[in-house]
Amino acid sequence: MADDLYDVTIVGGGPVGLFTAFYSGMRNLKTKLLESSGELGGKITQFYPEKTIRDIGGIQAVTGAGLVRALIGQAKTFAPAILCNRHVSGLERMPDGSFLLKTDNGEPHHTKTIILTAGAGIFKPVKLDVKGAERFESGNLYYTIEQLEVFRNKRVVISGGGNAAVDWANELAPVAERVSVIHRRDLFGGFERQVCEMKKLAEVFTPYKIKSLYGEGESIRRVEIEHADTGEMHWLEADAVIVNHGIYGDYGGILNWGLAMQExxxxxxxxxxxxxxxxxxxxxxxxxxxxxxxxAGGFAEGPVAVNSAAKYISPDAELMAMYSTHHERFTK
Ligand SMILES: Cc1cc2nc3c(=O)[nH]c(=O)nc-3n(C[C@H](O)[C@H](O)[C@H](O)COP(=O)(O)OP(=O)(O)OC[C@H]3O[C@@H](n4cnc5c(N)ncnc54)[C@H](O)[C@@H]3O)c2cc1C
Incomplete structure (x- = not known):
């Protein structure tokens, strides 16, 4: 399947990529969708699967997960190839004008056209800006929490002041031996009730930041924190450090393709x-x-991109697909 030449390869399996895959099938184009993560649905799946979306035309209310389920079902109508865990990074133009896309693990994907629906790219955590911190990443320095149990009876230091940091502190407090929250500002993000709860359950240091980490091998043992205004230092014994300094989107190798960008x-x-x-x-x-x-904006742009791809492949092609109400796939 990787070696076949596709008409359209869609990079990114968020809501827009999924709807684009459906519309590409409506146009009878041989379609493949490559998604970097293990799950489809993009930001909806990642950030708000349980929230209610109310601004999709004709759907009064739907949960994020419900919308993604429906989009996946619709995307599969024309049986496109949908492959997860494929992080697209490399691009080569072949002598016949087609493209060779390469995933991070070197897998080749041949295609006549590409539709990028990669959102903001791959989300990565903002790393702790402390010298030598990376050596503890394979030990007890965490950027996300997968299992609370990992922190049972441990002295946990959390760095950050966003709502995720506040939630983590509250969730860990009953499990950990001690939770200390370090934040460079006095104000925290999140709901006031949760911030008050955190101040009862955890020891909170503001305005402080982590200055240094000390440990053996890959394990942090002590954290040095510094007052943001006075420079006063404190030491905290620690069995685990969790950092929540935000996330950023990264397009990775796509940035080397020569595509014009703005903001x-x-x-x-x-x-x-x-x-x-x-x-x-x-x-x-x-x-x-x-x-x-x-x-809703992306749901219009995807079909426009597909129509342009169809014209690029066959200049005589119709500019639009037949209405779905009249499409042979649905009228038979
Ligand atoms: C908390 C929150 C609430 C929101 N609520 C609403 C709302 O109520 N209504 C609304 O209309 N919008 C809402 N939005 C915005 C909406 O989620 C986005 O507009 C929408 O997800 C954009 O879809 P997309 O498919 O373009 O990108 P994304 O959803 O970002 O999907 C992009 C996909 O591309 C993949 N990808 C990235 N790089 C690569 C690569 N190199 N190779 C392969 N795959 C790659 C990513 O893993 C991701 O799955 C909300 C956003 C957030 C954060």
């Missing part, structure tokens, strides 16, 4: 064409005047 997004025109012939883009990944930064 961190790929520039497209009204046909969703990028500056490279044969590469189109849609959804959160793109910028153009009056861009609508909503799922």
């Amino acid at each position: 961190g997004r790929f520039v497209v025109n009204g046909a969703m064409e990028t500056n490279i012939a044969g590469i189109f883009a849609a959804g959160d990944a793109v910028t153009y005047p009056h861009k609508l930064k909503l799922i």
